[in-house]
Amino acid sequence: NAGVTQTPKFQVLKTGQSMTLQCAQDMNHNSMYWYRQDPGMGLRLIYYSASEGTTDKGEVPNGYNVSRLNKREFSLRLESAAPSQTSVYFCASSVMAGEQYFGPGTRLTVT
Amino acid sequence: AQSVTQLDSQVPVFEEAPVELRCNYSSSVSVYLFWYVQYPNQGLQLLLKYLSGSTLVKGINGFEAEFNKSQTSFHLRKPSVHISDTAEYFCAVSPSSNTGKLIFGQGTTLQVKP
Numbered sequence: 322n323a324g325v326t327q328t329p330k331f332q333v334l335k336t337g338q339s340m341t342l343q344c345a346q347d348m349n350h351n352s353m354y355w356y357r358q359d360p361g362m363g364l365r366l367i368y369y370s371a372s373e374g375t376t377d378k379g380e381v382p383n384g385y386n387v388s389r390l391n392k393r394e395f396s397l398r399l400e401s402a403a404p405s406q407t408s409v410y411f412c413a414s415s416v417m418a419g420e421q422y423f424g425p426g427t428r429l430t431v432t
Numbered sequence: 433a434q435s436v437t438q439l440d441s442q443v444p445v446f447e448e449a450p451v452e453l454r455c456n457y458s459s460s461v462s463v464y465l466f467w468y469v470q471y472p473n474q475g476l477q478l479l480l481k482y483l484s485g486s487t488l489v490k491g492i493n494g495f496e497a498e499f500n501k502s503q504t505s506f507h508l509r510k511p512s513v514h515i516s517d518t519a520e521y522f523c524a525v526s527p528s529s530n531t532g533k534l535i536f537g538q539g540t541t542l543q544v545k546p
Contacts (some may be wrong), residue, residue, distance in 0.1 A: 325475075352532050361441070363522060363536035364476075371532075379533070411475055415532045420466070423475035 323347055325424035327412050333430045334402045336406055340395040342427050344412030350422070352415045353395035354379075357408040358426075364411065364422060402431045433458040435483040438537035446545050447489050448513055453508040453540045466534065467497055476522065482506065483528075484491040493517070493525030518544045 328343045346353065347365040352359040354377075355366040366379030384406060386398045390406045395414075398409060407430050441447040459461065464483050468476040480491025487499040497508045506523060523537040 345530060354533075356456045358523075359537055363436075364534075365536075369533060417532065419477060421476075421483060421532065421534060423468075423477070425475045426473075 325412055325414055325422055327338075327410075327424040329427060329428050330425065331428050333432065334399075335414065335432055336403060338402050339398070339400050340402065340429075341359065341399075342410055342412075342429075344396065344424060345394045345396070346412075346414040346422070347393065347414070349392070350412060350414035350416045351392070353375060353389065354413045354421065355385075355395070355397045356411045359405075359408050367397065384391045398414075399423065399429075402429075404431045433443050434527060434535045434537055435462060436483050436523050436537035438523055438540045440520075440540050441467065441538065441545065442541045443526050444543045444545060448512050450511050451509065451513050451517075451542065453542065455506045455508065455525075455537055457504050457523070457525045459504075459525060459527065464526045464528050465497075465499060467481070467491065467495070467506075467511050468522045468524060468536075469507045470492075470518070470520045470522065470539075479508070479521070493503055511541070513544050515546060517542060 354369040355367040368387040370376045373392045376417045410427045412424045415421040438455045445451045457540045466481045467479040467520045470476045482489045490496045520539045524534040
């Protein structure tokens, strides 16, 4: 039982490049989330998916897109990376309100 | 809308001393409350949660928190800390009738000194 897994662990991009962050959970959770973590700002919600087939914007969705591929997988795409998107990205999942399980994170640097 | 304020960005404390990490929240609806811990270079782990019932909640690693509705607070306490408790701690709130979205505070870094 791996919980929530994320790939890659680290990534360096140049401004304007695109990439997809992958997330998968094996806990049969309905809801999945993408956050970014920046120093002194806690975690901010980018997008979430309450159930398979649905996605909604969170607090900071600009510059990102998501795909809920199936119940297990929820990917985050940066179409044209910008230095302001340098951050640590966390995926999470939950079966009930509030109690979320987090992946290990992806450290992204955009130069 | 909900918001969470963690009143201290850093809390230095000596090993075996007690500690309190403070969290206040704002909400016009009833909420669930959570504390998460993040060890260096790791994801977040749930420490404890308040959903309903007893206002004193016990979590893992000897931590506990008390929900105070009148003061809209959910402070985290531990009577005796260890070096291994050095980490960042996040308070979070979720409306009790939604999809499970969490609103996080800015985090408090607990630094336990020998």
